[in-house]
Amino acid sequence: MASTSQRPLSKLEALILSMIGLAGFFGIWLAASMSGYVPGQFLPTPFEVLARATHLVAAPFAGATLPMHLARSLERYAYGVALAASIGVPLGLAMGLYRWLDDIVTPVFDGLRFIAPIAWVPFAALWFGTGIGGPIMIIFSGAFPPCLMNAHRGARFVDQKYIEAAQMLGTSSLRTITEVLLPASLPSIIAGLRVGAGLGWQSLVGAELIVASAGVGYMIVQGQSNISTPTVMAGMLAIGLVGLLIDVALRQLEALVRRTRGLA
Amino acid sequence: MSAIVFENVYRYFTRDGKSFPALDGIDLSVADKEVVALVGPSGCGKTTCLRLAAGFEVPTKGRVTVGGQPVDGPGPDRAVVFQQFALFPWKSVEDNIAFGLRNQGVAASTRRERVSAVIKLMGLEGYETAYPHQLSGGMQQRVAIARAYVLDPEALLMDEPFGALDAQTRIMMQEELVRIARVNPRTVLFITHAVDEAVYLADRVAVMTRRPGRIKEILDVRKVRNAERWNHHERIEDVMDLESFVHLRTHIWRSLREEKIGVAP
Amino acid sequence: MTPSTSPGAHRSATLPARLTRRFLGTGSVLVLLAAWAGLTMVTDTISTSRFPSPLQFWQSTKQIVTVGYADGTLVGHALQSTRLVVLGFAVAAGIGVPLGVLMGWSRRAEALINPAFLVIRPIPPLAWIPLAILWLGLGDAAKIMVIFFAAFVPAVINTLSGIRAIEPPIIEAARMLGTGRWRLLSEVLLPAAAPMIFTGLRLALQAAWTTLVAAELVGALAGLGRVLNMAQQDIYPAMVMVGMAAVGVLGWATTRLLAEMERRAMPWLAH
Numbered sequence: 001m002a003s004t005s006q007r008p009l010s011k012l013e014a015l016i017l018s019m020i021g022l023a024g025f026f027g028i029w030l031a032a033s034m035s036g037y038v039p040g041q042f043l044p045t046p047f048e049v050l051a052r053a054t055h056l057v058a059a060p061f062a063g064a065t066l067p068m069h070l071a072r073s074l075e076r077y078a079y080g081v082a083l084a085a086s087i088g089v090p091l092g093l094a095m096g097l098y099r100w101l102d103d104i105v106t107p108v109f110d111g112l113r114f115i116a117p118i119a120w121v122p123f124a125a126l127w128f129g130t131g132i133g134g135p136i137m138i139i140f141s142g143a144f145p146p147c148l149m150n151a152h153r154g155a156r157f158v159d160q161k162y163i164e165a166a167q168m169l170g171t172s173s174l175r176t177i178t179e180v181l182l183p184a185s186l187p188s189i190i191a192g193l194r195v196g197a198g199l200g201w202q203s204l205v206g207a208e209l210i211v212a213s214a215g216v217g218y219m220i221v222q223g224q225s226n227i228s229t230p231t232v233m234a235g236m237l238a239i240g241l242v243g244l245l246i247d248v249a250l251r252q253l254e255a256l257v258r259r260t261r262g263l264a
Numbered sequence: 265m266s267a268i269v270f271e272n273v274y275r276y277f278t279r280d281g282k283s284f285p286a287l288d289g290i291d292l293s294v295a296d297k298e299v300v301a302l303v304g305p306s307g308c309g310k311t312t313c314l315r316l317a318a319g320f321e322v323p324t325k326g327r328v329t330v331g332g333q334p335v336d337g338p339g340p341d342r343a344v345v346f347q348q349f350a351l352f353p354w355k356s357v358e359d360n361i362a363f364g365l366r367n368q369g370v371a372a373s374t375r376r377e378r379v380s381a382v383i384k385l386m387g388l389e390g391y392e393t394a395y396p397h398q399l400s401g402g403m404q405q406r407v408a409i410a411r412a413y414v415l416d417p418e419a420l421l422m423d424e425p426f427g428a429l430d431a432q433t434r435i436m437m438q439e440e441l442v443r444i445a446r447v448n449p450r451t452v453l454f455i456t457h458a459v460d461e462a463v464y465l466a467d468r469v470a471v472m473t474r475r476p477g478r479i480k481e482i483l484d485v486r487k488v489r490n491a492e493r494w495n496h497h498e499r500i501e502d503v504m505d506l507e508s509f510v511h512l513r514t515h516i517w518r519s520l521r522e523e524k525i526g527v528a529p
Numbered sequence: 530m531t532p533s534t535s536p537g538a539h540r541s542a543t544l545p546a547r548l549t550r551r552f553l554g555t556g557s558v559l560v561l562l563a564a565w566a567g568l569t570m571v572t573d574t575i576s577t578s579r580f581p582s583p584l585q586f587w588q589s590t591k592q593i594v595t596v597g598y599a600d601g602t603l604v605g606h607a608l609q610s611t612r613l614v615v616l617g618f619a620v621a622a623g624i625g626v627p628l629g630v631l632m633g634w635s636r637r638a639e640a641l642i643n644p645a646f647l648v649i650r651p652i653p654p655l656a657w658i659p660l661a662i663l664w665l666g667l668g669d670a671a672k673i674m675v676i677f678f679a680a681f682v683p684a685v686i687n688t689l690s691g692i693r694a695i696e697p698p699i700i701e702a703a704r705m706l707g708t709g710r711w712r713l714l715s716e717v718l719l720p721a722a723a724p725m726i727f728t729g730l731r732l733a734l735q736a737a738w739t740t741l742v743a744a745e746l747v748g749a750l751a752g753l754g755r756v757l758n759m760a761q762q763d764i765y766p767a768m769v770m771v772g773m774a775a776v777g778v779l780g781w782a783t784t785r786l787l788a789e790m791e792r793r794a795m796p797w798l799a800h
Contacts, residue, residue: 017640122761224659
């Protein structure tokens with residue numbers, strides 16, 4: 001990657017500056033919360049947040065401990081993403097292969113795409129109440145578009161050379177799909193899964209803010225109602241951390257696939 | 265007075281904490297209004313030499329002076345023509361050419377005159393408002409050369425100026441450059457892989473050793489050109505057909521081949 | 530049926546082929562609409578207490594346009610929501626793009642600022658909502674804060690990438706031509722990074738809408754999210770649908786507007 005006018009920093013310099021930056025961030029936070037400009041209720045110190053987070057790991061709040069809330073969230077999340085992937089990827093591939101299918105599905109998809117996933121929440125609430133169906137539906141609506149679009153793209157824009165090589169070698173249609181197109185589309189599919197998983201996690205949070213009775217989003221809302229800012233912040237950090245881990249894991253998977261392909 | 269002088273120039277690169285010599289004692293001078301070509305095997309450091317003169321890099325030892333002044337960063341007195349053109353895609357042809365003059369604070373009316381003069385010189389009439397992407401490679405390089413010429417620089421530094429062009433366009437551009445140099449002679453240092461391009465265009469050709477680079481030998485082409493009256497031939501193919509031309513070219517090839525034998529990893 | 534994957538395959542050459550594609554496309558939408566009408570109004574397969582019929586949808590639209598719903602007409606709510614999105618987006622872009630330029634240009638600045646960014650970035654924008662409500666209540670300020678955090682991140686990241694992706698010869702040519710600092714920024718860096726910056730802005734706009742609707746759903750006094758929320762509480766699916774349609778239309782419209790601005794800002798691109 002090109003560096004602009006600055007040459008890349010030495011590892012030492014990068015580390016030192018990062019430490020300064022991190023310290024600065026927490027320092028400003030600490031100073032702001034201790035200065036008294038903001039009531040302590042609204043801006044707890046970093047330590048208070050950490051203490052609260054640790055507390056929540058063992059002691060229940062709003063019905064469950066933090067790990068339990070996370071588990072509930074992850075459960076719905078897993079269902080929603082699995083559903084999105086298992087419908088989106090095959091459908092996307094099929095649309096990439098068969099033009100007529102693309103022509104049928106795309107107008108409908110494009111029409112619905114602009115509706116932010118979160119806008120499905122009221123319907124979800126009407127149909128599923130606070131049951132597990134609601135969040136799953138919203139996670140699905142967030143995770144589905146990238147899965148579909150990337151699988152579609154992967155299949156549609158497969159390098160013509162591969163198809164021609166397969167034809168020249170006298171490959172059957174079925175085998176072309178399974179042994180040429182699918183592997184060739186795999187990097188795109190995995191990228192779509194990664195983006196979909198990320199969007200799904202974000203949609204989950206939104207869903208849980210409104211239509212849930214358990215889960216980490218629900219916990220945050222309860223924290224807000226109880227004016228417990230440390231709880232809210234601890235919850236936010238937990239959500240952020242889990243989301244980060246999911247993203248990192250999927251990036252590793254993506255990198256692995258690319259490496260085995262000699263693409264990276 | 266020499267326009268460009270390399271005085272005992274060394275350049276080391278560091279990678280993973282180890283130091284690699286790229287240039288190992290370069291002594292070279294380009295006289296005022298002289299055209300010097302720098303050729304050498306891949307990786308010999310010829311691009312580094314050009315970049316030192318341009319001011320994009322700094323020598324580890326020794327110094328580079330242009331017009332008597334030590335080089336201290338890039339500037340319009342040492343105009344560069346890049347292999348990949350490096351035109352600003354968002355500016356029109358005339359805006360690209362005028363840009364350097366604007367930076368120098370040249371008044372608008374003077375600017376317009378100078379820009380149209382150089383547009384005429386480079387055969388770009390009619391393309392003033394076109395964007396680079398609308399032009400062929402040859403035309404884009406003309407714009408790049410125009411952009412450099414209009415600055416009236418102390419030295420013109422060209423990094424494989426025709427390397428990105430197809431073979432036929434390349435030959436046409438070489439002819440062009442000779443024509444322009446007659447009209448508007450300048451101090452030029454250029455790098456090329458094409459030996460016949462070097463012999464055709466240059467007054468002197470400096471051959472470099474493989475890495476770490478040193479000047480292996482310098483051939484005085486101008487003497488031969490004048491003695492054998494190459495300039496009496498209008499067409500490039502007629503010049504390249506001359507025995508004296510072929511002789512020089514073959515000599516340089518052989519010199520380069522010696523450097524490639526026992527090619528470094 | 531044989532796969533049609535040639536790159537040119539999506540550029541149908543023949544007129545009959547293109548007409549067939551149009552036909553299929555409109556056909557599927559029409560079929561869906563017909564099914565919608567049929568299943569809800571004619572056969573009662575889908576109970577209209579769960580999913581509105583086209584007629585109900587139309588009636589609710591009329592209602593909210595003329596009489597109003599949730600303390601406002603459709604236009605009023607739409608304006609409120611759009612206003613907040615535009616404000617939040619503008620602030621996010623106004624801070625995010627310059628920050629992205631700084632971080633893209635200077636490795637030092639990036640090393641300093643990145644840690645703070647890394648803490649903020651993984652937090653999903655919607656997760657800021659409870660905090661925003663705690664800090665700023667249910668009014669406009671809280672919404673703008675959340676929109677800001679949502680739109681800010683993609684703006685910075687894409688701008689940073691855009692600056693990093695500038696080919697070194699362009700920068701070297703600019704330096705060779707003696708370009709001063711401000712001119713370098715305005716006439717070289719920004720135009721060069723413009724395509725990626727606009728990608729970031731597009732993502733930022735998307736994020737802004739999503740976050741705004743969510744924030745209004747959680748708690749608001751006006752806006753399309755409020756319409757959705759009230760309709761849900763009133764068990765009024767037809768109005769929910771109207772709200773969703775409005776969100777979709779406005780989202781599409783603002784995206785088109787941005788795309789048009791993008792097109793005009795970069796006349797040199799081969800379209």
